[in-house]
Amino acid sequence: MDLSRSIDNLAEYRRSEFFQYLGQFLADRRVQLGISVDRLAQLTLIGAGQIREIESASREASQQEFDSLLAHLDIDIYEIHEICRVTHAQYMLEFYRIIDENYPK
């Protein structure tokens, strides 16, 4: 897997789970850095309501919003690739569950 920054590529395997984990990760990072939603909204020029929606995964971040949030929360794309790999591993496991005779019942 290359280190793509494309949100569609990153969400390729299990889209809904990816955005759920991404939202959780962004919220945790924001809190760790001691930045309020309102302050982050000022920094990124994304509405506070939209940030809350992204964090709660009730809305998918656009590519522009994603890039801006990563930049202002000091997140390395490598960390997002970990989330992507988790969804890939989950997807693979689902596949094995169906086809592999050695998969535990």
Added chain:
Amino acid sequence: MKIIRNDSYQNEYSSAARKLILNAGLSQEQAQNFLCLNETDYSRWWKECDINLKASNLDSLTKALGISSDEAVFETYDLTKLRKDLFRTAGPLPDRYSVNSYSRVRSSSHIIKYLTLTKGQMFADQILKSMQVSPLLFDDQDNRISLNFFLDLLETLSDWGFSPGELDNLACVLFLGLQNTNLGNRFKSAQTHAQCYAILGESLSSFDENFLYSYDVDSSQFHMTSILPFDKHESTALSPRRLALLQRYRLILLGWFPYLSGLEPILPSVQYSTKKSGLCAQYSVYFAGDKSRPLTLCRN
């Protein structure tokens, strides 16, 4: 910026305290003590009944955590430092986890990271807190803990509503705990399944010493026998349910090591038996043939 101290700010105090308690991962007992509330008042406040906090309550909480009330209200505290200070003063591991500590935390650190990534820091903290284990334990992957911890962790997650499928996911994200470690890099460098399983065979003791292992690997297959010796695990709480959780986890985990090397996983076949010396599992993994599945096959 200073907080204006009057009654209209009581809701802000409550809201700031609630967020701080959740972010820091305080237990309800700790929070009650830090806020200087009696049990009844604390319970009513936490359930958002008719009680609001006073400035003095928030002051007392923030003082205990080494930050100011302003920082709590405006959420400008350094949470990482706060948590480190808080957990550093936590008590020692319960006996249940410190006696017979034959596991290294590297065998479970990926699970904690997975929970943090997928459910949030707060959830991961609550799980560890319910087990009286500090998250700081996972700062050094060589720290030791007993098998009871791992069994309790699986059982707790199951009790907290994780389905068997969700628990299976825990066995395929080992990469989360080995990222940027020497062992992780060794697995990454393997080009074939045989190389990957040879590395596993050589590094079994890096994960745990709960089991007695023997293994054999060649270019087409890997066989491993693990025995959980009774004499070493007299204090390990093994019920049929816990054993089933452990066996299922270990079967999937063993099949998922090639994923660390960018190779397709291969689930092993397994035979379980009870020997005089302990519980035995014999795993076989065959590399070649029809079972080979390129990772690219599994795309949406």
